[in-house]
Amino acid sequence: MPSLENLSCPIDGADLLLEGRSLTCANNHSFDLAKTGYVNLLPVQNKRSKDPGDSKEMVLSRQTFLNQQHYFPIVDAIFASWPKQQLFSGVRILDAGCGEGYYLSHLGKAFDKHNILTDRIGLDISKWAVMSASKRDKEIGWIVGSNASLPVPDKRFDVILCLFGFPVFDEFSRALEDSGQLLLVESGPRHLIELREVLYERIHDYKPTYPDGIANFELQSEESKCFSFELQSQAQIQDLLSMTPHIHKASYEGKLAIQKIETMSITADIRLRWYRKKTGEK
Numbered sequence: 076m077p078s079l080e081n082l083s084c085p086i087d088g089a090d091l092l093l094e095g096r097s098l099t100c101a102n103n104h105s106f107d108l109a110k111t112g113y114v115n116l117l118p119v120q121n122k123r124s125k126d127p128g129d130s131k132e133m134v135l136s137r138q139t140f141l142n143q144q145h146y147f148p149i150v151d152a153i154f155a156s157w158p159k160q161q162l163f164s165g166v167r168i169l170d171a172g173c174g175e176g177y178y179l180s181h182l183g184k185a186f187d188k189h190n191i192l193t194d195r196i197g198l199d200i201s202k203w204a205v206m207s208a209s210k211r212d213k214e215i216g217w218i219v220g221s222n223a224s225l226p227v228p229d230k231r232f233d234v235i236l237c238l239f240g241f242p243v244f245d246e247f248s249r250a251l252e253d254s255g256q257l258l259l260v261e262s263g264p265r266h267l268i269e270l271r272e273v274l275y276e277r278i279h280d281y282k283p284t285y286p287d288g289i290a291n292f293e294l295q296s297e298e299s300k301c302f303s304f305e306l307q308s309q310a311q312i313q314d315l316l317s318m319t320p321h322i323h324k325a326s327y328e329g330k331l332a333i334q335k336i337e338t339m340s341i342t343a344d345i346r347l348r349w350y351r352k353k354t355g356e357k
């Protein structure tokens with residue numbers, strides 16, 4: 076049974092209890108589990124649009140691309156960089172903006188190989204992403220929800236992962252244990268450079284995020300991981316393009332130029348930064 080324990084009602088913050096296939100709070104707010112086992116804890120009043128987050132098409136492209144395993148080195152890099160103090164059985168992990176669940180699922184397998192039990196929750200604002208994730212891995216608790224208002228009590232997690240996502244640091248700090256750690260994985264300067272060189276006339280200078288640090292967090296470690304992979308067809312190129320923000324940002328001419336290419340060697344350049352919650356913070 077996936078972990079859907081120790082969650083909070085998104086309407087009033089009361090504890091949620093699993094009764095049959097519903098999560099219910101003391102004030103009778105009730106959230107049914109979907110057939111595939113995920114739960115939607117994003118009330119209509121917390122939605123900024125009717126269908127927030129990644130669309131069904133983007134989720135499908137991301138899943139098709141990730142299942143080709145070109146990004147598996149990122150799973151390895153995350154596991155290799157995992158802080159020693161968070162390598163214990165029962166470690167409680169949230170993947171905040173989990174997409175279709177690729178990383179959280181593969182990380183669980185890496186922990187299993189080392190006989191380390193994990194309590195994993197994947198949360199995303201896109202119901203399409205969570206629906207897809209809930210079919211991928213039944214060992215994980217999957218939630219439709221927002222990083223802006225995590226439906227969990229304070230200090231619910233030991234580790235929060237935010238992989239190419241949208242961090243909300245106050246909320247992450249609240250949901251982390253005092254000794255808890257946050258991993259940010261983001262693009263580095265040469266990430267997908269070959270794709271960008273075709274899409275854009277000019278490549279903008281790289282600007283690192285959070286140059287002045289993050290208020291509630293202390294940087295513990297930082298590393299870059301570069302690797303390359305081959306895309307063997309126009310369909311593979313389109314799957315990669317469709318899961319990146321470039322699908323919306325690039326010009327019509329740029330996208331047309333991409334359509335004429337059949338094979339591409341692509342550089343992945345990512346940055347992994349582990350942060351520790353500052354003591355005394357919420």
Ligand SMILES: C[S@@+](CC[C@H](N)C(=O)[O-])C[C@H]1O[C@@H](n2cnc3c(N)ncnc32)[C@H](O)[C@@H]1O
Binds near residue numbers: 177201220221240
């Ligand atoms: C670039 S994708 C990354 C997905 C996944 N982490 C991965 O690397 O495969 C960003 C994800 O963040 C989700 N998202 C956007 N805003 C969010 C929010 N406020 N709370 C939670 N998820 C959000 C999107 O639906 C999308 O699945």
